[in-house]
Amino acid sequence: xxxxxxxxxxxxxxxxxxxxxxxxxxxxxxxxxxxxxxxxxxxxxxxxxxxxxxxxxxxxxxxxxxxxxxxxxxxxxxxxxxxxxxxxxxxxxxxxxxxxxxxxxxxxxxxxxxxxxxxxxxxxxxxxxxxxxxxxxxxxxxxxxxxxxxxxxxxxxxxxxxxxxxxxxxxxxxxxxxxxxxxxxxxxxxxxxxxxxxxxxxxxxxxxxxxxxxxxxxxxxxxxxxxxxxxxxxxxxxxxxxxxxxxxxxxxxxxxxxxxxxxxxx
Amino acid sequence: xxxxxxxxxxxxxxxxxxxxxxxxxxxxxxxxxxxxxxxxxxxxxxxxxxxxxxxxxxxxxxxxxxxxxxxxxxxxxxxxxxxxxxxxxxxxxxxxxxxxxxxxxxxxxxxxxxxxxxxxxxxxxxxxxxxxxxxxxxxxxxxxxxxxxxxxxxxxxxxxxxxxxxxxxxxxxxxxxxxxxxxxxxxxxxxxxxxxxxxxxxxxxxxxxxxxxxxxxxxxxxxxxxxxxxxxxxxxxxxxxxxxxxxxxxxxxxxxxxxxxxxxxx
Numbered sequence: 001x002x003x004x005x006x007x008x009x010x011x012x013x014x015x016x017x018x019x020x021x022x023x024x025x026x027x028x029x030x031x032x033x034x035x036x037x038x039x040x041x042x043x044x045x046x047x048x049x050x051x052x053x054x055x056x057x058x059x060x061x062x063x064x065x066x067x068x069x070x071x072x073x074x075x076x077x078x079x080x081x082x083x084x085x086x087x088x089x090x091x092x093x094x095x096x097x098x099x100x101x102x103x104x105x106x107x108x109x110x111x112x113x114x115x116x117x118x119x120x121x122x123x124x125x126x127x128x129x130x131x132x133x134x135x136x137x138x139x140x141x142x143x144x145x146x147x148x149x150x151x152x153x154x155x156x157x158x159x160x161x162x163x164x165x166x167x168x169x170x171x172x173x174x175x176x177x178x179x180x181x182x183x184x185x186x187x188x189x190x191x192x193x194x195x196x197x198x199x200x201x202x203x204x205x206x207x208x209x210x211x212x213x214x215x216x217x218x219x220x221x222x223x224x225x226x227x228x229x230x231x232x233x234x235x236x237x238x239x240x241x242x243x244x245x246x247x248x249x250x251x252x253x254x255x256x257x258x259x260x261x262x263x264x265x266x
Numbered sequence: 267x268x269x270x271x272x273x274x275x276x277x278x279x280x281x282x283x284x285x286x287x288x289x290x291x292x293x294x295x296x297x298x299x300x301x302x303x304x305x306x307x308x309x310x311x312x313x314x315x316x317x318x319x320x321x322x323x324x325x326x327x328x329x330x331x332x333x334x335x336x337x338x339x340x341x342x343x344x345x346x347x348x349x350x351x352x353x354x355x356x357x358x359x360x361x362x363x364x365x366x367x368x369x370x371x372x373x374x375x376x377x378x379x380x381x382x383x384x385x386x387x388x389x390x391x392x393x394x395x396x397x398x399x400x401x402x403x404x405x406x407x408x409x410x411x412x413x414x415x416x417x418x419x420x421x422x423x424x425x426x427x428x429x430x431x432x433x434x435x436x437x438x439x440x441x442x443x444x445x446x447x448x449x450x451x452x453x454x455x456x457x458x459x460x461x462x463x464x465x466x467x468x469x470x471x472x473x474x475x476x477x478x479x480x481x482x483x484x485x486x487x488x489x490x491x492x493x494x495x496x497x498x499x500x501x502x503x504x505x506x507x508x509x510x511x512x513x514x515x516x517x518x519x520x521x522x523x524x525x526x527x528x529x530x531x532x
Binding site for chain 2: 002003062063210214228229230231233236238242243245246249250251252253254258260264265
């Protein structure tokens with residue numbers, strides 16, 4: 001396990017672990033077991049969209065495995081979740097069985113609350129498992145995908161509408177091809193801290209760096225007279241993501257991994 | 267060799283190489299031999315201070331060696347340079363034989379042009395080698411020291427006085443303890459490119475990051491209506507330097523090496 005993060009406003013834990021396929025399978029299933037034991041979706045509230053106690057399990061190829069290996073692994077883990085825990089399972093991204101299932105947001109729409117309302121049929125038919133949501137654990141989404149950076153920027157204000165406007169502007173720029181390529185953005189009200197957040201997923205980290213997103217949000221917030229409180233990375237990034245973000249922040253030419261002493265020592 | 271850099275205005279090459287002490291000794295001496303063969307200081311001009319064809323050889327402990335190991339190695343290489351090439355050798359930083367020899371700038375003052383003017387006596391007596399400068403190769407400074415970041419910021423202007431003012435302000439803040447800890451700064455006129463540069467050495471990279479320096483220069487330049495053209499790293503940095511600079515640029519909390527997937531894979 002290389003990172004875990006949770007906070008009272010999202011009310012969501014993100015556990016990041018690396019290993020060979022067999023270790024990942026065992027660890028994922030152990031994690032699912034513990035989540036199902038501890039979490040009762042009937043009394044769960046949080047700012048982040050989710051469909052179940054184990055909302056989503058992304059599997060990312062890092063080294064010495066192909067995307068297809070990860071798709072195969074996701075199928076294996078998904079089947080075990082459906083069989084052992086009687087939880088409906090949806091495959092997404094590279095593991096999706098249909099085009100409209102590729103996008104996580106499509107599967108999540110309406111969340112746990114909508115899923116438990118009736119039989120999971122038509123658009124909502126799960127890929128594996130029972131056709132009704134697990135009463136306390138809801139459903140689970142699993143799939144292989146490329147690297148993604150979960151990156152949040154906290155604004156020193158309680159003005160939720162400002163965070164919403166900035167998130168919308170990120171999406172607009174992305175859709176119009178004016179920067180922010182592959183960035184998903186939403187506003188989150190961090191009630192417990194009295195501030196607001198622009199929460200993003202950088203799904204094309206080779207095109208858009210963390211600093212690009214930070215600088216975009218900072219610029220828009222500044223125009224509204226609002227400062228950045230801090231930013232936050234959920235999970236892990238690749239060395240290359242860090243290097244390119246650092247280079248971007250300083251217009252640092254010719255900076256890559258080979259300029260880092262440690263890179264040569266391994 | 268992990269990096270080499272040179273440019274027509276500094277008219278100076280920086281060669282960065284890593285290895286075990288024996289490889290470093292052999293490579294350093296081979297490099298000295300080639301520099302002495304190719305470079306004639308009698309016709310050398312450049313914006314960067316220097317005392318000889320091989321101006322300075324810093325030896326930095328990276329892993330599995332102590333600072334004392336590097337001091338010992340610098341003594342060995344220094345002795346060979348004095349003996350084999352008949353070049354006066356000065357020891358600096360951790361290898362210095364006297365307090366006033368610790369600071370590179372003290373030894374360099376006046377440069378090659380001053381050194382060749384007469385016998386090297388009193389303040390200028392070398393630690394090893396002949397008491398007159400080598401006619402074409404001048405003198406060489408060598409020593410063990412901690413990591414240092416050679417980091418330059420280019421301004422989109424030909425206003426040399428602005429670069430001088432910013433460099434002076436960095437030194438003033440450093441001396442008054444208002445940030446810029448351990449940063450040495452000077453202005454360089456990049457005549458060949460028609461712009462100017464604030465050239466820095468970050469000698470306490472655990473206290474001051476590249477981004478700190480970039481942001482300082484950017485802020486001062488902006489007040490004068492001048493944009494940053496780019497920044498430049500000479501040589502290499504540690505992973506930790508990169509990570510902390512990235513964190514600084516985005517107010518990114520809790521970001522360290524453990525958040526980089528690659529770090530776990532080695």
